Amino acid sequence: MSDQPLNEQELAALTAFDTPTICNALELLVPERRAMGFTTSSLVAPFPELPPMVGYARTCTIRAAEPSSASKESLRKQRFDYFDYVASKPGPTISIVQDLDDGRPGFGSFWGEVNSNIHRALGCLGTVTNGSIRDIDAIAEGFRMLAGKVGPSHAHVHMVEFGCDVSVGGMNVCSGDLVHADRHGAVVIPHAVARKVPEAAALLGRREAVILDVCRGSDFTVEKLKQAIGAADEIH
DSSP states (O other), rough: OOOOOOOOHHHHHHSSSSHHHHHHHHHHOOOTTSSSSSSHHHHHHOOOOOOOEEEEEEEEEEEOSSSOSOHHHHHHHHHHHHHHHSSSOOSSSSEEEEOOTTTOTTOOOOOOOOHHHHHTTTEEEEESSSSSEEEEGGGOOTTTTBEEOSSSSOOEEEEEEEOOOOOEEEEEEEETTTEEEEEEEEEEEOOOGGGGHHHHHHHHHHHHHHHHHHHHTTTOOOOHHHHHHHHHHHHO
């Protein structure tokens, strides 16, 4: 399978499914990843009504409990370089932010009104972070968020590094990984199988439909359930 970035139609095909369904499809396509590649911690989804997002990871690490030792000029250059990184192809992107403050991630928030609007303008769909978010009523329209907590202040928040490997909510992410996320959590979709995922998800949906139809029927019996499960296994 090609590692070429997915086109608009291929990305749309992935957003037609929620993240649990994507995880189910990956269990079928790459069973060796059944227990890895997805968030395992509970994350706050302030806008659960928004549809799933799928995009290419732009990673960074932050701290907020203590001020940075870097100069103002150095921090500004880093910030501007980070903007170039987020805006780079392929897109759309998702910002994956690991808060490194030991024992108190989310002490200060990287995300609020200003940063969400900046990132949306740079082509970023949303964020997945173990840190905190704030300004909930003023977040850029349509910007999706999964976060470790909600908090009021940005404290001494500053970026440590970007374009690096990160771990957020139990999910390990490399820069450029394809990530699918919604209110349930997030998962990394391996590039090698990305184009196969919608077909696998649809197949699993057909198998589940046979079982669900029986369970929801007025004439349900345990025997019919057993037959349905057997019939579902034969759908390919």
